[in-house]
Amino acid sequence: MDAPRAPRPADVLLATGGILAAALALALFLVPLPGAFGPLFGADGNDLARTLDDARTWSSLRFALLESLASSGLALALGLPAAWLVARREFRGRRLLSSLASVPFAVPPLLVALGFVMFWGRSGAVNASLVRVFDLDEPPLGFLYSFHGVVLAHAVYNFPIVMRLAGDLWARLPDAQADAARSLGAGEGRILLGVTLPQLAPALASAASLVFLYSFSSFVIVLVFGAMAGSTVEVEIYRAARIEVDPGRAASLALVGTAAVLLLVGAYAAIEARHARAGQAPGLRNQRKPLRGRLERSAAAAYGLVVAVLVGGPALSVLVASFIERRGFSGAFRLGFGNYLRLFELGALGSLGATLALALMTAFIASATGTAAAWGLRALGVRGPALAFAYLPLAVSPAVIALGWTRIVPGRGGASLLAVALVQAAGAWPLAWRSAHAAFAKIQGNVRAAAATLGSSTADRARRVDIPLAARGIASGAAFAFALSVGDAGSLILASPGGVPPLALLMYRLAGSYRFNEACAAGVLMALLGSLAFAVREEAADAL
Amino acid sequence: MRCEARSLRKDWPTLSVVFDAAVEDGRSLAILGPSGCGKSTALRLVAGLERPDSGRLILGGADATEKPARERGLGVVFQDFALFSHLSVIDNVAYGLAVRGLSRAERRAKAANLLERLGLGGFGRRDVASLSGGERQRVALARALAIDPAAVLLDEPLSSLDPELRKRLRSELRDLQRREGFTMLAVTHDIEEAFLLGDEVALMDGGRVVQLGGPETLWLAPADAGVARFLGRGTVLPVLAFEPAPAGLVVARTALGALTCREPPAGIVGVPYAVLLAADALVPVPVSSAATADGSAVLRSRVVRSDFAGSLTRLELETAGGVRFRAELKGRGASPGETLAFAAEPEACLLVPERGGG
Structure with a gap:
């Protein structure tokens, strides 16, 4: 009975406000575009031709394509066993494994890069142990600063996406087909390849293309490890804008990058649409069984060990290194809080303040505009494909947006924090919008109707009913934006703000000057601050 | 208000x-x-x-x-x-x-x-x-x-x-x-x-x-046969023809035979009619009775279904001619196969137009 009806004038007026907010959000990434692409139309009109002629442009595109392909392949290989374990088996540690799903969203790339340096690097934990145990003269592992290092970092960072998407579908796959194959005499391997994997194909395609997209537009990890091997377009934009100070080339690269990412986002959206359809059919969740037989148990244990080394190794290295105080170059060290104390001597308190200010600005801009837009679009009855516009910011790389905003909102001695917040808000907006949208969608029609019959105007209803009921969703969007801002070094490196550097930038600069232990201490502080957002969100949600 | x-x-x-x-x-x-x-x-x-x-x-x-x-x-x-x-x-x-x-x-x-x-x-x-x-x-x-x-x-x-x-x-x-x-x-x-x-x-x-x-x-007084069916008070039988009747009454021929109804206040107009045979108004009579004193029809029939509901029993019955109708018995049950007779007095036969508002 809840059929659409013509909106009343007052609703239209209010919804217009929501649309304005949506427009404001769109402005977050539309406004910087002229700034980013402006130099293309400057006095020297040959920038685009010059850039397209440049072999570096093509080699960066080729490198990006290859490393993304390899990264998604490795992520699939790493993620599939996890998907099966999480979806179909019950064992101690299952929850821990499935909690890795938040890694790609909650752990900043710079922390991943630092973790890899501390674990796999030339003087990292692995090399140091090998040198000591086998009494070697040289560290044996030198793959980190190469194509392989980039791929390993991307795969370890993103394999939880495969685990999550494939696992969700795997948990809901009916057993009937596999049982039918079994009754016809097929072996388990044949069933996996011939029956199960094809059924999982939509989720695998969707996960692989997402990992591909993230790896293709990866910035910090490639910047750190790719130096000798190659660079992505994102890194090339950064070099052109900040190191070579060649705005024409930066703008041209931005155009190339945007075109490439738009293509990829289009492909992802197409795959995702098919995945969504395919995923709807099976409804029930299969019972998880305990691990069966020696083979299954030992395979699971071996896999667990691999994941523990790949994920736990770097994480633990950062934590431990932050408590190791180096004494000169002799290699002598002791444990203590020295690195943290040094950080505060360096002005980490100011950096904490700057990080907090930046994250609050980002969270506010993203969730205020996201919430208003979600509310307005709903009041207007906009549904379905028209909502896809919300994902547009994903199609424009942060490098491009950063380039634009820093031109528009300049600061003293570098970009202003506001410009950085605008860049980060553009990136966080789809998430903030989505959580608000989902929360509003959950409010039942009759609850709104009840408010209307009790005398609430549309605006009054928004204040007294809609927003309080959606508070949890809105808060979680804001928390995500906050955490994203705390950990985001990319926008800071690209925009290079003046004044006291936020923690992420401080950490990047410390690592850049080989003060790794202090960088690790900064990383630990950053991780603590980021996780604070989620703790506060729980508190706030409970209080409401 | x-x-x-x-x-x-x-x-x-x-x-x-x-x-x-x-x-x-x-x-x-x-x-x-x-x-x-x-x-x-x-x-x-x-x-x-x-x-x-x-x-x-x-x-x-x-x-x-x-x-x-x-x-x-x-x-x-x-x-x-x-x-x-x-x-x-x-x-x-x-x-x-x-x-x-x-x-x-x-x-x-x-x-x-x-x-x-x-x-x-x-x-x-x-x-x-x-x-x-x-x-x-x-x-x-x-x-x-x-x-x-x-x-x-x-x-x-x-x-x-x-x-x-x-x-x-x-x-x-x-x-x-x-x-x-x-x-x-x-x-x-x-x-x-x-x-x-x-x-x-x-x-x-x-x-x-x-x-x-x-x-x-x-x-x-249901307005029409549709209302009567929805309320479910009894069996709705289409009227096949009207027969001559004393003043104030109408005799309607149905699948169950001639039923005597009260004449509607507006009289009979030229639309199809039906009779609602009210289950709660049928009066049980001895099986031997041929007709009631006032000439109402007696429906002699076999019980095909009997639903005991405490204070009353709901029956479905079938006449020798194979026509089914519903009736209620107060205070006692009945077994399927048993033969019973009910008098259909005018209070139990409500004449309704097939379609109201016409």
Whole structure:
């Protein structure tokens, strides 16, 4: 009975406000575009031709394509066993494994890069142990600063996406087909390849293309490890804008990058649409069984060990290194809080303040505009494909947006924090919008109707009913934006703000000057601050 | 407040709803009909939650057709109660008062008083999620009553409750309506519920009100064969022909033979008719009797089905000619296969047009 009806004038007026907010959000990434692409139309009109002629442009595109392909392949290989374990088996540690799903969203790339340096690097934990145990003269592992290092970092960072998407579908796959194959005499391997994997194909395609997209537009990890091997377009934009100070080339690269990412986002959206359809059919969740037989148990244990080394190794290295105080170059060290104390001597308190200010600005801009837009679009009855516009910011790389905003909102001695917040808000907006949208969608029609019959105007209803009921969703969007801002070094490196550097930038600069232990201490502080957002969100949600 | 719907019309793709009904101040109207008959739409049109394509709504003598829902001052109780889950019981009840700008103390006092009257004293601070179905229903009603509504509209107010509670609450709801004296419109698909809740019942079918009247009128004088079938008082038999009859009576030939009915006040007009053979008005007679003293038909038949329901037994019977009809026996049961006879006196034979409104 809840059929659409013509909106009343007052609703239209209010919804217009929501649309304005949506427009404001769109402005977050539309406004910087002229700034980013402006130099293309400057006095020297040959920038685009010059850039397209440049072999570096093509080699960066080729490198990006290859490393993304390899990264998604490795992520699939790493993620599939996890998907099966999480979806179909019950064992101690299952929850821990499935909690890795938040890694790609909650752990900043710079922390991943630092973790890899501390674990796999030339003087990292692995090399140091090998040198000591086998009494070697040289560290044996030198793959980190190469194509392989980039791929390993991307795969370890993103394999939880495969685990999550494939696992969700795997948990809901009916057993009937596999049982039918079994009754016809097929072996388990044949069933996996011939029956199960094809059924999982939509989720695998969707996960692989997402990992591909993230790896293709990866910035910090490639910047750190790719130096000798190659660079992505994102890194090339950064070099052109900040190191070579060649705005024409930066703008041209931005155009190339945007075109490439738009293509990829289009492909992802197409795959995702098919995945969504395919995923709807099976409804029930299969019972998880305990691990069966020696083979299954030992395979699971071996896999667990691999994941523990790949994920736990770097994480633990950062934590431990932050408590190791180096004494000169002799290699002598002791444990203590020295690195943290040094950080505060360096002005980490100011950096904490700057990080907090930046994250609050980002969270506010993203969730205020996201919430208003979600509310307005709903009041207007906009549904379905028209909502896809919300994902547009994903199609424009942060490098491009950063380039634009820093031109528009300049600061003293570098970009202003506001410009950085605008860049980060553009990136966080789809998430903030989505959580608000989902929360509003959950409010039942009759609850709104009840408010209307009790005398609430549309605006009054928004204040007294809609927003309080959606508070949890809105808060979680804001928390995500906050955490994203705390950990985001990319926008800071690209925009290079003046004044006291936020923690992420401080950490990047410390690592850049080989003060790794202090960088690790900064990383630990950053991780603590980021996780604070989620703790506060729980508190706030409970209080409401 | 008096509430009158004058041909309120809403055209859905598959159904046109036209609602015509009036309920006097302090009285109650039950809107009854099968699912999909348009009764919920009718209620939403009155509430202002749907905009009518045409027609008028008159509230207390003033035209309220163009007023948005929030200005109509009608209290609505929704099927799922639609309580605000972020507010406590008392804040739910006080919601409409807050909107009207009452001070915190005033609205708390009024809401607490209302909760007391509805038997929810001491529930004020509770979380609505902790309430039982019946308690939620009363909170929803208190919330609607708090705004001193011109009328209270209830959409299937009891259908989300279990049957036992339902029976108790519908009597409570009716008592409350009488005691508090509010004007009420209640939508239901349950005949018994409609008869109990409404001073009058608007029976809807296919988007139209097919009969509006007191419960007894509907029961004793259904407007047409469709109404008679829906209310299920007995067996509806098409009239094959009319035969000569004494003044004031009509003899209708049906599959069960000639049945003597009272002549309708308007006389017989040229439309198809049917006879409602009221199961509760058939009189059991000895199987040997040929005809009653006043010449009413005696239906001799075999019991094909016997449903014992305590104070009475519902029977399905079949005549030698293979025609089935329903009857009721008070105080005793019957076994399938047994032969029984019933006298069909004029009180049990109601002549109704096949199609009303013609």
